[in-house]
Amino acid sequence: MTQATKLIGKVRRSVQSVAYGNPLYQKILSAGDAPRHLHFTPADPWPGDAQAGQDLLSDKASPTERADSAALRNLRAIGTEAARTAGVQLIDKWLLYFDNWHETEWQAEILGARIAAWIGFYDFYAPAASPEFKARLIASLHRQWKHLARTISPSLKVVEAVQAARGLIYGGLNFPDGDGALGLACELLQRQVAAEILADGGHISRNPSAQLHMLRHLVDIRNILNLADIRMPEAIGAGLAALIPALKFFRHGDGGLGLFHGSVEETPLLIDAVLTQATVRGRVLRRLPESGYERLMAGRSLLLIDAGSPPPRAYGAEGHAGLLSFEFSYGRERLIVNCGAVPKGNVKGDLVEWRAACAATAAHTTVTVEDTNACEIDSDGHITGHAQTSSQRFEEEDAHGIDMAHDGYRARFSIVHNRILKLSGDGETLLGREILQGREGRAFSLRWHLHPSVQASLSQGGQTALLRTPSGSGWRLRIETGTLGLESSIYCGGAVPRRTMQIKTSGLTKTGDTVVAWRLTRERKG
Numbered sequence: 001m002t003q004a005t006k007l008i009g010k011v012r013r014s015v016q017s018v019a020y021g022n023p024l025y026q027k028i029l030s031a032g033d034a035p036r037h038l039h040f041t042p043a044d045p046w047p048g049d050a051q052a053g054q055d056l057l058s059d060k061a062s063p064t065e066r067a068d069s070a071a072l073r074n075l076r077a078i079g080t081e082a083a084r085t086a087g088v089q090l091i092d093k094w095l096l097y098f099d100n101w102h103e104t105e106w107q108a109e110i111l112g113a114r115i116a117a118w119i120g121f122y123d124f125y126a127p128a129a130s131p132e133f134k135a136r137l138i139a140s141l142h143r144q145w146k147h148l149a150r151t152i153s154p155s156l157k158v159v160e161a162v163q164a165a166r167g168l169i170y171g172g173l174n175f176p177d178g179d180g181a182l183g184l185a186c187e188l189l190q191r192q193v194a195a196e197i198l199a200d201g202g203h204i205s206r207n208p209s210a211q212l213h214m215l216r217h218l219v220d221i222r223n224i225l226n227l228a229d230i231r232m233p234e235a236i237g238a239g240l241a242a243l244i245p246a247l248k249f250f251r252h253g254d255g256g257l258g259l260f261h262g263s264v265e266e267t268p269l270l271i272d273a274v275l276t277q278a279t280v281r282g283r284v285l286r287r288l289p290e291s292g293y294e295r296l297m298a299g300r301s302l303l304l305i306d307a308g309s310p311p312p313r314a315y316g317a318e319g320h321a322g323l324l325s326f327e328f329s330y331g332r333e334r335l336i337v338n339c340g341a342v343p344k345g346n347v348k349g350d351l352v353e354w355r356a357a358c359a360a361t362a363a364h365t366t367v368t369v370e371d372t373n374a375c376e377i378d379s380d381g382h383i384t385g386h387a388q389t390s391s392q393r394f395e396e397e398d399a400h401g402i403d404m405a406h407d408g409y410r411a412r413f414s415i416v417h418n419r420i421l422k423l424s425g426d427g428e429t430l431l432g433r434e435i436l437q438g439r440e441g442r443a444f445s446l447r448w449h450l451h452p453s454v455q456a457s458l459s460q461g462g463q464t465a466l467l468r469t470p471s472g473s474g475w476r477l478r479i480e481t482g483t484l485g486l487e488s489s490i491y492c493g494g495a496v497p498r499r500t501m502q503i504k505t506s507g508l509t510k511t512g513d514t515v516v517a518w519r520l521t522r523e524r525k526g
Contacts, residue, residue, distance in 0.1 A: 020101040020147070029146050034139040040173045042224050044069065044120035045277060046216070047269050048077030057086055067091040069117035076124045087125035091118065091137060099140050101147065109160035111148045112167025115141060116220070119170045145171030149181045154188060157315060158203070158210050161192050162217040169221055173228050186233050189221070193239030196315070201246035202291025205315040206308065208250035209263035209341075215243040216274045223277070244275065248284045249295055250304065252329045256493070258304040259327065259338040260293075261311060262318025265493040287393070294391060294402050299427025300331045306364075307391035307404045310375050316383035318342075321373040322364030323387055323406040324419045328430060330522070333469045334451040339363035340492030355381045358492055362447065367434055369415050369444050374408035398425040414439040415509065428524075434516040442509040446516055448477065452491050452500040458484060465503050466523075474523035482507055482516065 019025065053074035067090035075083040098105040105111075118141055126134060145167070152164050168185040172178030196204045196214075203211045218240040222232045232240075250257045255268025287294050292308010305326040311319045318341065328336040342354045357363060359381065361374045368374070375385030387408035394401055401422030409415040418435040434446055450456055455468045462483035467475040477484070482505045489502035505516065 016103065020106070026100055026143075029143040030139075034135075034142045035175055036135070036138065038119060038122055038138060038141075038174050040224075040228065041119055041122040042227050043123060044073060044076075044117070045220075045223070045273070046073060047267075047273055048073035048075070049267075050074070050077040053078040053083060056090075057082060066114075067094045067118070068114060069120070072117055072121040072124065076121060081128060084125050084128035087121065088129045088133060091125070092133065095136060095140055099143075106144070106147060108148055108152050108156060108164040110163075111144050112152075112164035115145055115148065115167035116163075116170045119174065120220075141171065142175055145175060145181070149184065152184070152188070154191065156188075157192070158196065158205055158207075159213045159217065161188065162214055162221075165189050165192075166217050166221055169224060173224065182230070186236065189218075190233055190235045193236055197239045197242055198288075198290040200285070200288040200290045201242035201244070202249075202288045202293070203243070203246075204311060205318065206261040206291060206293075206306075206311045207263050207318055208247070208257040208260060209266060210318075211243060211247050211250065212257065212266055212271060212274060215240065215247055215278065216270075218243070219274060219277045240278065244278050245283070245285050246288055246291065247271070247275070249288055249293065251284075252304070252327070252334055253300070253302060253332045254329070254334065255332075259340040259493055260304075260306050260322070260325070261320050262341045264341050264343075264495075292389065292391075294393065294404075296400060296402065296421070296423045297427075298400070298423050298425055301423060301427030301430070302329050303327075303421065303423055303430065305402060305404075305421065307389060307402065309387055309389045309406075310383040310385070313382055313384055317381060319383035320359045320364065321361045321375045321377060321383065321385070321408075322366055323361070323374040323389065323408050324404055324417060325364035325366040326421065327365065328520070330427070330469070330473065330475075331471075333453070333471060333473065335454055335467060335469065335475060336365055336448050336520075337451050337491065337493065338365055339449055339490055343492050343495060343497055352379075352381065357490075359383075362445070363449070363490075365447060365449050367417050367419070367436070367444055367446050369409045369413050369417070369436070369442055371443070371445070372409070372412065374406065374417075396422070399423060399431075400425075401431075410438070413442050415442055415444075428522040430520040432518045432520070434518075436509050436514040436516075437512075438509065440509050440511045443506065444509060444514075445504055445506045446518075448503040449489050449491075450501050450503065452498045454500075456486060456501050456503060458486060476521050476523055477503060478519050478521070479505055480517040 072087050075087050148167055156164055165185040165188050168181045172181035225232050256265030257263050294305040294307050296303040325338055339358055342358050359377050361368045375387045378384045387406050389406045391402055391404035399422050403420045405418040407416050415436055415438040420433040422431040453470050457466050465477040465484050485504050487502050487504055489500045491498045491500045
């Protein structure tokens with residue numbers, strides 16, 4: 001982030017503080033009669049986590065726990081009177097501290113999510129609330145909604161934009177003069193769908209988690225409009241339908257998502273619920289050409305491959321530099337993975353440092369040159385470097401594969417990375433061939449990051465690594481030249497980082513082509 005950008009941001013925040021933080025603005029938002037009742041409260045359809053709800057009841061949750069959809073959803077999963085009361089208490093605490101404008105809590109995307117959550121869970125927590133609390137809650141919701149309608153910006157992107165529009169719609173169906181807000185929300189959503197959903201149904205950010213949550217919020221919007229007997233605009237409905245097969249594309253055999261460009265595994269139960277609610281059927285795609293992803297399946301094996309260029313800078317806030325990286329699973333077990341995304345709120349240390357570490361090329365199952373990222377990441381975490389990629393699928397008699405390349409290291413080190421992956425017809429063998437073309441004497445490393453459930457050991461003087469999964473399945477990774485080493489790694493596929501291992505080989509480029517050939521083979525029992 002440049003100094004000019006920082007200065008503009010600081011000035012904007014100062015202006016907002018003066019404009020929205022003064023008592024006169026609060027009176028403007030409170031002008032007129034506040035509604036006395038919420039008359040349109042469709043229930044939130046998504047599953048919660050009862051254990052997380054129990055943590056809230058037993059004071060194990062963070063002291064800064066928000067009264068958001070996740071907390072209310074987890075309390076509803078318990079369903080007791082105590083859980084209802086806890087929901088009221090969370091909202092009451094928020095009203096105590098943030099009922100007037102606040103720089104963070106009144107941001108458009110947070111406002112939209114909160115408005116939808118308080119309305120969507122109203123029938124859950126309201127039976128435990130007093131009439132006075134309900135009146136204060138509805139008055140606050142009305143003020144928040146009016147502020148959102150005044151300040152929502154077309155510059156919002158990805159999930160934040162859908163969250164903001166969703167809040168406008170939920171409020172618009174409950175408050176007077178809501179028609180204008182409904183029209184504005186639909187107009188913004190149509191622009192967003194046109195700008196962000198690619199021809200293959202992938203999201204322009206290349207982030208599978210963004211794919212999931214954008215689809216989930218659009219399903220919510222479609223459902224609430226249907227209940228209100230309002231037809232969703234055709235362009236938004238088409239965007240919703242396009243997202244579905246692309247979301248299925250990213251699922252491993254365990255039901256979770258692959259880890260690319262800021263995504264995490266997510267909860268299979270939620271993914272199932274979203275796909276069920278979406279009610280659009282379709283086969284799993286083999287490739288997403290515009291999004292830059294390939295999917296190879298054979299037997300019980302699955303290979304997910306990032307064969308594309310980095311996301312555009314405007315959508316690269318969570319992008320990664322893992323060019324040509326892949327993940328490999330067998331049945332319901334993940335073997336080879338990428339390290340994942342910054343685990344927000346559950347790490348010790350600087351989130352900027354975590355972001356840089358997770359986004360680095362070295363945090364992916366691919367090749368690094370001179371211990372440098374294949375595309376640049378600026379100081380605020382955006383992908384800025386440009387890299388051209390190419391990919392070509394091929395079929396052989398008893399195998400299929402992909403031949404791909406990227407030039408992310410050409411300008412700095414005069415190196416082009418070419419990677420060929422080939423999966424046998426029975427899924428029992430994965431062949432890899434790394435070709436580094438260009439200047440000699442460049443240091444490189446090839447990494448295979450392992451899922452935390454996989455145990456690894458070296459044999460044959462470091463030329464072979466034996467991988468063992470929880471089910472007892474064995475896989476042997478063999479390299480033709482050089483040696484393999486075991487090093488520590490980190491896995492951020494869930495809410496909390498987990499320690500794991502990586503297999504690594506290193507070397508120097510030679511004159512002409514430098515080739516590293518490797519083979520991953522399933523060990524047959526017997």
